[in-house]
Amino acid sequence: MNTPATRLYHLALSPYCRKVRLVLGEKKIEVELVEERFWEAGSEIARRNPAGRVPVLRHEGRLMAESQAIVEYLDETVPNPPLMPTTALERYEVRRLCAWFDDKFNAEVTRPVMTERVWKKVMKTGYPDSREIKSGLKAIKDHMDYLASLLEGRKWLAGNQLTLADFTAAAHLSCLDYISDVDWDRSGVLRDWYATIKSRPCFRAVLADQVPGIPPAPHYAVLDF
């Protein structure tokens, strides 16, 4: 009997889906990507995830939801390379930063900007509200300054080791970068951090994404941007 292949039900420009894709890539777990247009009639998302959301990972014969729970599971079961540090205090810092991005940064930046510029177009639910975009682009400045301040004293976001926090951050920032909404001139350390993580093999598939009707920014896939 074959183990069923790993499959990710996802959307290309969802930060939570990208986080899972990057971690799968880093762990060298092959994955089949299936686009899940959950707003369309006939979508079977509810059968796969009672929460009705992506990402959903089919892995080892099970359906798994919630990106942070998934990536912690992947890190615990496929230890190489380790994406969580060894001390409780360092792990706390990784989880704090993942939550920062998935909750606060998402609410203030990713969600408003992506909803107005991408999702309304893709889901055909109306025209962009420029106030929402403005408020997101105002908020990202403080967030970038905060990240830069962390990187002044650390090699990676949560410390001196590459962790889930870096992939969570890169997942959000890469969605915004696709639509040209990250001003990399704002911080040299942040640009260097992103250039380094973007050059990793796990990023290749993410940089190859093309959403019909929404072409990526010209520099999006350029490693030396």
Place this chain on the structure above:
Amino acid sequence: MNTPATRLYHLALSPYCRKVRLVLGEKKIEVELVEERFWEAGSEIARRNPAGRVPVLRHEGRLMAESQAIVEYLDETVPNPPLMPTTALERYEVRRLCAWFDDKFNAEVTRPVMTERVWKKVMKTGYPDSREIKSGLKAIKDHMDYLASLLEGRKWLAGNQLTLADFTAAAHLSCLDYISDVDWDRSGVLRDWYATIKSRPCFRAVLADQVPGIPPAPHYAVLDF
């Protein structure tokens, strides 16, 4: 030199703060509670948490933020009683359910209902919008049915062991129960589960909460409700 005492900057009716309080209580870590009225002039929240949110825990001389990161840290450093299972798959399920409550249940139920009924009053930011309350009270029904379906086959929410998932769920439900918005008649298994967790010593302080101007429901602190 004394180790500085553990102190929680919190709000009584915040589910994230309650989650941390319950886990501290379960681990028998004494804590000094300090109410953090972050919306008032003179609040020093930004000095304590760059995200400007509660809970913030001062513990072992450090300031810690993000409830899930905090409770995982407490569980890793104070192993008794253990609130995470031993296998990766069971831990995945705990984290999935914590995320379910802190993200989905919060967005659909806790936040709209508490914002309209509690926070607008406490922060003096306007009158309740009854459509928001209605939508929250409609959504809670499906959520309760889903929890009940989990409890049909399990002793606790994530499996046969008491875990962080139960305290996360109880944190959200107890806030709503304070304002009488949980219809316990909807499910016998869910009521039994809540009665059991509510009887634990860690719940005592939470049941003693009194928010000025917002008296708790008559049954709120009754163990046999």
